[in-house]
Amino acid sequence: MNKRILFSLAAFGFIVSTNAWAHHSFPATYMVSEEIEIEGTLVAFMFRNPHAFVHVNVKDENGEVTRYAVEWGGASALGRQGVTRATFKAGDAVRIWGNPGRNPEDHRLRMQRIERTADGYRWGFKEDEVFD
Known part of the structure; x- marks a missing residue:
C-alpha cells in the first residue's frame, strides 16, 4: 500500500513539474513594456493550444x-x-500590435491587438479605441 501511495505521489509530481516547465514566462521572451505595430499579409494561422500563432509577411520600405x-x-x-x-x-491583410521579442532577429511578437483591414474585424481593442 505504501508503495502505491509513493508511486502516485511521484507520478503526480512529475506531471505537475512537466507542465510547469513547459509553460514559459512572457517577460522572459518578450519586452512587455514595449509595443510595436506591423502590417502585412497573413501566411498562416495556427489555431492550437497552448498558444495559437499568426505568421505574417511584412514588407519594409525597401x-x-x-x-x-x-x-x-x-x-x-x-x-x-x-x-x-x-x-x-x-x-x-492584417495590422498587429504586440510586444516585441527580446531577440529582434527572431521577428516575434506577443499579440495585443489585431485588425483585418479588408472588413475591419478587430480583436483586443476596447470599444472606442482607434489606432491610425
Whole structure:
C-alpha cells in the first residue's frame, strides 16, 4: 500500500513539474513594456493550444519581406472570445500590435491587438479605441 501511495505521489509530481516547465514566462521572451505595430499579409494561422500563432509577411520600405511569428492565446481561450480556426486565412491583410521579442532577429511578437483591414474585424481593442 505504501508503495502505491509513493508511486502516485511521484507520478503526480512529475506531471505537475512537466507542465510547469513547459509553460514559459512572457517577460522572459518578450519586452512587455514595449509595443510595436506591423502590417502585412497573413501566411498562416495556427489555431492550437497552448498558444495559437499568426505568421505574417511584412514588407519594409525597401520592399524586403520579413516573416513575423506572432504568439497569441490558446485556442480554448480564443474560442471563448469568438475566435475560431476560420476567423483568419492565408492572404488576409492584417495590422498587429504586440510586444516585441527580446531577440529582434527572431521577428516575434506577443499579440495585443489585431485588425483585418479588408472588413475591419478587430480583436483586443476596447470599444472606442482607434489606432491610425
